[in-house]
Amino acid sequence: MLRFLVLFLWVGLWGRQMQAQTPPASAPAAVVPAPSQQASLELGRTTFPVNEYFTIALRLRGAKLERYSAFPDLEGFKKSGKSSTTTTRIVNGKATVxxxxxxRYAAFAEGDFDVKPFSLTVNGQVVKSLGAKLHVLPQPAASAAPNAGAAPTKPLQGIGLLDQLLGKPKGQEYVEPQDQAFLAVVPDKTTAWVGEPVHIGLYFYLAPADQGLLDFHRFAEQLPVLLQQLRQPTAWEESFDEADIVPDSVRVGGKPFLRYRLYETVFYPLNAQPLQFPALSLEMKKYRVAKRPVAGADNRMAGYKTYRSTPRTVTVRPLPAASGVSSVGRYRLLEGIDRTAFRTGQAYTYTLTVEGEGNLTALPEPTATLPPGLELYGPDVRQEITRQNGRVGGRKVWSYRLVARQPGTYSLRRVFALPVFDLNHARYDTLRPELVLAVRGEATRSAPATAAYIRTDPFYAQQIPAADNTLRPLDTPQQTRRYAYAVLAVLGLLTVIGWWRAGRR
Structure with a gap:
């Protein structure tokens, strides 16, 4: 019997030792995986008039956009800018973005075009699209078009073959032509209120005649330095997504220029300190041209030139008569509710939406003053930010649960209030809803805060009242493990004593 007990204890200790040396099956779960992301490509309308855009959209969930490959070039179309919309949802304290x-793509002419299958690499993930067939219709409204039938007049070309007949010159002289290019930091205003959006664009302007003289040089290395100098420690920043550097046509001082957008952002001043942007430097590759061009040769020699912008300052004005209002913008308030008839004891989903232009991230929750007989739960918060055409706007949505315990009329105008500083009129204003609830039924007593949510789920309605609410120590498993180790230690000691006595006999 003693030998059987010893063998049993030895097997148990050996199994415990092997279990301690072998990592548990759930050990890999302790390693934090890379954030999961869901990326997809969405194509716009396949049939549209020539004066409208075709779009390719990248939708990304569950991860921040850190790096992505360029959108494809489509034959017969020209890229015409990007726009981005960020949607943030906060439900039960958990945020998803x-x-x-x-x-956007602009068609050169009407007709049928094929978008071949393509792919984008988003944060290391390859996202594919099967492509599509596009049908571009004529512009609906007739418009006067320039005379496209006239053939372009070709410049006269001389025949200069003396260098080829007499031999190539030993040396070539190069000259540096004058150019009209310049670098500029362009704010959309010179004076702003505290909290008012200030759009800042970093642009490089190039005359059309100088296109063959200049080229970007190590721009990816120079851009972080430029952005560091543009940062404002006294302002909240909402930057635009990096886009392909594609020029657009503008006029400066009555002269045509090609404008390259290098960076674009919006600052919201947090105090009355001015926004100061120093002179920035950008090194470009500039070609010198041959004094005596040779047919068939490049006739250019690369060099470098540094362009500097002019320092700019935006004066920031403090808000009049400090009142504690931090919401500054051009907003309007919308509201909605999930039903039209209201009875006591029922829960209603009520939403307040603020949309417009301003710093939505800093927009606080509306204040609530509840009358007797009305209960309020929540809110869940959802935020959408759109950056497009030099503007940052969007909407912020608060979703509440309302429960009326007593019949009567409840004017939500007296319940919710959101004080703001209106930039359109340069004055303080309070956004209030207009909905009035006419509640019928008999008065009911107040229920726990969770009742408004579990009323629609019969499972929780049955399980919660019957659940054991006795508090238990959090370290109960650890204590049980210590007791088991103590029992094993005592049994091991008895085993050793039994072996020792058997050996003496």
Whole structure:
């Protein structure tokens, strides 16, 4: 019997030792995996008039957009800018972010076009699209078009073959032509209120005649330095997504220029300190041209030139008569409710939406003053930010649960209030809803805060009252493990004593 007990204890100790040396099956779960992301491509309408855009949109969920490959070039189309919309949802304290990045394409002419299958690499993940067939219709409204039938007049070309007949010159002289290019930091205003959005664009302007003389040089290395100098420690920043550097046509001082957008952002001043942007430097590759061009040769020699912008300052004005209001913008308030008839004891989903232009991230929750007989739960918060055409706007949505315990009329105008500083009229204003609830039924007593949520789920309605609410120590498993180790130690000691006595006999 003693030998059987010893063998049993030895097997148990050996199994415990092997279990301690072998990592548990759930050990890999302790390693934090890379954040999961969901990326997809969405194509716009396949049939549209020539004066409208075709779009390719990248939708990203569950991860921040850190790096992505360029959108494809489509034959017969020209890229015409990007726009991005960020949607943030906060439910029960958990935030989820969704990004929609849209590339616009402008058709050169009407007709049928094929978008071949393509793919984008988003944060290391390859996202594929099967492509589509596009049908571009004529512009609906007739418009005067320039005379496209006239053939372009070709410049006269001389025949200069003396260098080829007499031999190539030993040396070539190069000259540096004058150019009209310049670098500029362009704010959309020179004076702003505290909290008012200030759009800042970093642009490089190039005359059309100088296109063959200049080229970007190590721009990816120079851009972080430029952005560091643009940062403002006294302002909240909402930067635009990096886009392909594609020029657009503008006029400066009555002269045509090609404008390259290098960076674009919006600052919201947090105090009355001015926004100061120093002179920035950008090194470009500039070609010198041959004094005596040779047919068939490049006739250019690369060099470098540094362009500097002019320092700019935006004066920030403090808000009049400090009142504690931190919401500054151009907003309007919308409201909605999930039903039209209201009875006591029922829960209603009520939403307040603020949309417009301003710093939505800093927009606080509306204040609530509850009358007797009305209960309020929540809110869940959802935020959508859109960056497009030099503007940052969007909407912020608060979702509440309302429960009326007593019949009567409840004017929500007296319940919710959101004080703001209206930039359109340069004055303080209070956004209030207009909905009035006419509640019928008999008075009911107040229920726990969770009742408004579990009323629609019969499972929780049955399980919660019957659940054991006795508090238990959090370290109960650890204590049980210590007791088991103590029992094993005592049994091991008895085993050793039994072996020792058997050996003496």
């Amino acid at each position: 969704e990004l929609l990045l849209t590339q």
